[in-house]
Amino acid sequence: MLSRRRRAATAAALLSTTALISTGWLTVTASAAPSAGGAPHVKHLCAHATAPGHVACLAEARTDLVQHLTVSPHTTPSGYGPSDLQSAYKLPSSTAGSGRTVAIVDAMDDPNAESDLAAYRSQYNLPACTTANGCFKKVDQTGGTTYPSADSGWAGEISLDLDMVSAVCPQCHITLVEASSTSMTDIGTAENKAVALGAKYVSNSFGGTEDPSDTTADVQYFNHPGVAITVSAGDSGYGVEYPASSPYVTAVGGTSLSRASNTRGWSESVWSTNSTEGTGSGCSADEAKPTWQSDTGCGKRTVADVSAVADPATGVAVYNTYGASGWDVYGGTSASAPLIAATYALAGTPTANSYPSSYPYGHGSALNDVTTGNDGTCSTSYLCTAGTGYDGPTGLGTPNGTTAFSGGATAVNSLQPGRKLTSGHRLSSANITLTMGSDGNLVAYLKTNGTSGSGPAIWSSHTSGHTGAYAYMQSDGNLVVYSSTGSALWSTHTNGHSGAYLLVQDDGNMVVYGAGGGPSTGGSLWSDGTYARSTKIGSGQKLHGGWWAQTQYTRLVMQPDGNFVIYRKHDGKAIWSSRTSGHTGAYAYMQSDGNLVVYSSTGSALWSTHTNGHSGAYALLQSDGNFVVYSSTGGPGKGGALWSGNTRSYVP
Incomplete structure (x- = not known):
């Protein structure tokens, strides 16, 4: 039984600690610096997902570090902090990213997300990011505030994700979107909501087993041109997980990061603790190979694209109080995915309609090439073993500034x-x-x-x-x-x-x-001259093969095969045509006499609107989906329609 004096001292210490927590001054004493020399004891915050269509978070927390709560505001938490990561990857974190929004998609709720984020940012003197100042936003998968059930494992994942974005891009805004469950349907709904809310950078620190149905999920949830979507490559060693294998995302592998006496000041190798714990990599069983990948040992999608620190032995500092005691050291590719998402944000707004996962492939020399280590054994060595240039475990390498993550002419197009x-x-x-x-x-x-x-x-x-x-x-x-x-x-x-x-x-x-x-x-x-033209076809205008125009709902195409066709955009269904296919070189001609005619390459009339006798008439692909020939003085709302394709009823 404690003596009265010891009980009093203990109570005083607890009161002091509570006061420090409330003022944001609680810190921990630094344990030994991160080192790749030994295998740490860790726990996976989420159980592995085994059912197709479900995912698990990929965060790992150290269990072998004793975190001492102190009253000193000058003590540094264990694990790499913002200055370490910014130094290791030469990031312009103090000058870039202002006003850009990085979205974090996770499952379940972290009730302490905002307060824990505040504690992390305060510890490292980062600018406040709160709901009140408009920097932080937390929503459910539909954009509301009916949050899902709280879960301590996913809360740790959320803390890791928020802290990594803060460390790399402290000037970025952060939107946390919480899915109602670990099912891909709910996760995908949250993914789409993150993009709908305006995020151009979305981080996903989870994964599950590959399944043939993933190709459907790709289109439904991850095909967002102009948005940088990052996904953790996995924490179970050699092998591929989904959605990292989606061709629409940047798959992020993991490294061990250590200080070194070289020009860079840091060195990296493949993260692999043992045969079942390390970065994921490999050749997808189901996903098509993106056009920007050119490795020859895998006919389908190869994982990963790039990488960053993920080894818990060289892990990052994280502050999490839901189901945890505060400061800890975390790892897993759950750390590298948000780090890379924030690096994309530092690099600038992605090129419209491009796939940012392609950007690093045009800037391989602007990355730190990781050339040592492996995450398992495989018959095609580069899929599991690092080497010069591209390899599966680390992709093209780790950030060396932001050049490799910016758009431009090196994109997928x-x-x-x-x-x-x-x-x-x-x-x-x-x-x-x-x-x-x-x-x-x-x-x-x-x-x-x-x-x-x-x-x-x-x-x-x-x-x-x-x-x-x-x-x-x-x-x-x-x-x-x-x-x-x-x-x-x-x-x-x-x-x-x-x-x-x-x-x-x-x-x-x-x-x-x-x-x-x-x-x-x-x-x-x-x-080749196939740019989209005006939806108005003026008197005297000829439309050769490859000419096309579009409105919100429809697309009008003069095809090289001679057919003049109106397509419904949302499903590609042909809703009208001149029925003149089989005449290569044919063209449409809006004649000065008012007749719209499709002529063969030899000048034979194949089809017409029979509207001759109306000099100056013109044709118009309307916003309501209808294609109409109007008199020279007519038009929508003015009358004067001479002919119509009657396609309005085929669109919403």
């Missing part, structure tokens, strides 16, 4: 010098997918509802019949389609311009630009 587009691979922008077909034809398709589905073809290289052909953006500036035997089948004739590249633009045009050129700077060397 470009083919850079020295790169090939082989059978089945494609480039993609907001409205166009350029695909290298298995038959050897390079074809540009209009997308359906923002996806790369099989919309109408508007251009091709006319090189079908050459199985195994590929497109090659040569270093001399020429884009060439070669046969499998090396014979040139087609080219843009732009040789002599070293450093030129191909860009599939959001407006639908495909352009070869000279080095340093682009949509805003000029320097066009070749164009």
